[in-house]
Amino acid sequence: MIASIKKFLISQRTKLLIATFILFAAISITNFIFVYYITAQTNDECLWIEKYERKDSVVIIFDQVKEGGVTYQAGIRDGDILVAIDGKKAINNFVATQILDKVQKGDYATYTVKRGDQVFDTPVIVKKLINISGLAYVLLSSLWLIVGFIVVLVKPDGKTQLLFFKIGIFLVVNKMTSMLYRGMVVDNPLFVSPIIPLIIDNLAQFAGIFLPFMLFKFFSIFPKDFAYSTRKWFNKTIYLIPIVISIGFLIYKIIFVYSYKYEK
Known part of the structure; x- marks a missing residue:
């Protein structure tokens, strides 16, 4: 039975590689969409400082308004108070950021501002800041995946080629x-269900733990095999250690992170 399954997989190797590439290429494209669009941070070129008026009441004060910036051009100055954005009350920085992040780049958000006894509305054009390091990592992972796919297609049974593709x-x-960057601050569709972020978080962590071990194995067989790379203990250890670490982290999260959130 096992032999027949193995024979079938070998005969369908190229098709399986193509299907695998399509799947993870789609994930890579999704990563790009999240970095470039969904989790991009709104920037109005000033600081919002929270100040307690009373024990249970917070006001947001504009500070370090950049001269010539979008907020400055809207007539807002240091010391002004942000009352609302697009008619929705800005009760604190978190809520105000959530409201503003829903506005698309290049559109206008209407700020309701208080200056002394005067309250006025003013349109502020929305800018977005992209996580550059995140974008660079997305491009690196995408490029590695593409190159790995090309390499493994040339020699599907090559262990070095297959390992290079796996690293991608x-x-x-x-x-x-x-996909989880900035959490629920942005209007992230993944946080509609708490299960999806948990799955993504643990898959990403699992891959992150395995990566250094896969890279170590790759450079143990490329450009030439080291003596230890052909030993059975090496191949078992290179997979066993990250599995144990991953299980340890998962147990820690279940006990100290997930259970705490559930109780809250």
């Missing part, structure tokens, strides 16, 4: 953290 897959999966 691990890079793409690890970068799925971009």
